[in-house]
Amino acid sequence: MRHDRLLSALAAWDLPLEHAEPLHGGWNSITWLVSSRTGDRYVAKLADTDSAAAYLSGLRVAARAQSRGLTSGAPVPLVGGRLVAELEEGVLALLEYVPGRTPDTASPQDLRRMGALLARAHRVLGDDADDLGEQHRWPWPWVRACLRDLDMPEHLRRAVTEVMQEAREAAPLLRAGVVHGDPGPDSFRLSEHSPDLDGLIDWGAVLQAPLLYDLACAAVLTRDTPQALRHLLGGYRTVDPSIARDLEHLDLFVRVRWMANALYFTDRIARGVLRGSGGPAANEEGLAEAYAGMRALPAHIRVPPEYG
Known part of the structure; x- marks a missing residue:
């Protein structure tokens, strides 16, 4: 998905988002690190339409975990409360960015x-x-x-x-x-x-x-x-x-x-x-x-x- 197309889709969240940088990896989805004019960061994640049901289940569980005190990268709801935007390319969610580092498995x-x-x-x-x-x-x-x-x-x-x-x-x-x-x-x-x-x-x-x-x-x-x-x-x-x-x-x-x-x-x-x-x-x-x-x-x- 082109940068301008992604930012256009993210406008549905009514946030001052201005830049998206692709993140590496992803066997089942495509992700971007998204930044706003206010300095806040998010993760945009696009999943295939075929896996939309499982994707939505995961978003709901992440939101529940976050509400109970576990840092989970919970979804940011769109205006109106929906968790995803349905696009021609798939289903798009905006997630809270979780700072920190990946574990060192040698540690x-x-x-x-x-x-x-x-x-x-x-x-x-x-x-x-x-x-x-x-x-x-x-x-x-x-x-x-x-x-x-x-x-x-x-x-x-x-x-x-x-x-x-x-x-x-x-x-x-x-x-x-x-x-x-x-x-x-x-x-x-x-x-x-x-x-x-x-x-x-x-x-x-x-x-x-x-x-x-x-x-x-x-x-x-x-x-x-x-x-x-x-x-x-x-x-x-x-x-x-x-x-x-x-x-x-x-x-x-x-x-x-x-x-x-x-x-x-x-x-x-x-x-x-x-x-x-x-x-x-x-x-x-x-x-x-x-x-x-x-x-x-x-x-x-x-x-x-x-x-x-």
Whole structure:
């Protein structure tokens, strides 16, 4: 989207916005850092129309989290209260800018702050799934829809079915709630002033699920850092020691995360989506890695012995 076209669309917010700078990354959306004549900063985020329902769920959850004291990059409502502007290019939201830095995954202290913030988010949001569409409430009708509608090899379909069945059988033993759904390092903003001001942003993958799912996602998304999971769990337990009762099922939910990745890449391949990737080969490689993750867990993202 051209700069002038973006600023024209942002006029719907009736704010003195004057400049937008593209931000890097983004597999599922396009983002800009937006500044105003008064010095305030925001983030503009454009999502595909096909993912509008999930995007709106995430915006509503972020607003609820912010209202309960968690820094979340909440949406700024348009005049009239709507959260998005519907454009030819997709759906556009204006988000509060969250200052801070991305965690250093080589730092045990930063990893513990990530874990503690994730536990705070779970505590704040609880299990109120009213902001979510039915497809994204447990036990995830969207998985059944993918199995029904997506063209995939039989071995992949069988693996997805088996992993999801195991998760549904284990879920009654576990605490559930509204989870972020994609808590990688880039979704955390660590405050230079106080951990109490740390922020959790990018809520476009929000779900209702066993709380373990977010920890499993974090384990997968920090898998290149030895000992990362140990420090994440340590930070989480400083806020919520009772998570220890659920951790015997964490390995299963790591496989569930890989299952979600497998469906994600299968859908991208089917629709020819290349945004954020290195081309078609990156989608195929992502799918192959996800399938391998469903079948056998690397030792470094298993539950550490002291938490087992």
